[in-house]
Amino acid sequence: MTFKKRVLLVVKKIPRGKVLTYQNVARKAGFPRAYRAVGNILNKNFDPAIPCHRVVGSDGSLRGFNRGLAQKKKLLKKEGIDLKKSGELICEMARKKMH
DNA sequence: TAGCTGACGCAAA
DNA sequence: ATTTGCGCCAGCT
Numbered sequence: 001m002t003f004k005k006r007v008l009l010v011v012k013k014i015p016r017g018k019v020l021t022y023q024n025v026a027r028k029a030g031f032p033r034a035y036r037a038v039g040n041i042l043n044k045n046f047d048p049a050i051p052c053h054r055v056v057g058s059d060g061s062l063r064g065f066n067r068g069l070a071q072k073k074k075l076l077k078k079e080g081i082d083l084k085k086s087g088e089l090i091c092e093m094a095r096k097k098m099h
Numbered sequence: 100t101a102g103c104t105g106a107c108g109c110a111a112a
Numbered sequence: 113a114t115t116t117g118c119g120c121c122a123g124c125t
Contacts, residue, residue, distance in 0.1 A: 001122095001123090003121085003122060003123090004122075004123075007122095026121085031121070031122085033119095033120060033121065034120080034121045034122060035120080035121080036119095036120055036121050036122075037120090037121045037122035037123065038121090038122090040121085040122065040123060040124085041122075041123070044123070044124075
């Protein structure tokens with residue numbers, strides 16, 4: 001339950017125009033190996049206050065969306081995020097982590 | 100309480 | 113490059 005809350009909070013905290021991977025979200029939540037549960041939680045928890053569309057796969061690809069992938073793509077595009085952009089963002093954060 | 104599921108991720112073939 | 117299999121964790125039935 002705590003984990004769930006943490007995950008939702010992290011997702012809510014994702015700034016506009018940015019995307020995070022499930023893995024990243026889990027890591028921020030404090031459970032780096034629970035990226036599985038992250039998707040599960042988002043799936044069951046239908047909350048418009050949570051920009052689940054900013055959560056993408058490790059390669060920046062969209063995995064799923066409660067309202068349909070089409071809507072998700074639209075939202076991301078509206079925020080200036082493209083499939084390539086998400087990939088770059090992920091790469092960037094990965095590089096930052098490595099440093 | 101125990102088992103199954105899933106919006107994942109990575110390695111191997 | 114693409115597909116298949118396995119490992120992982122929390123949530124749900």
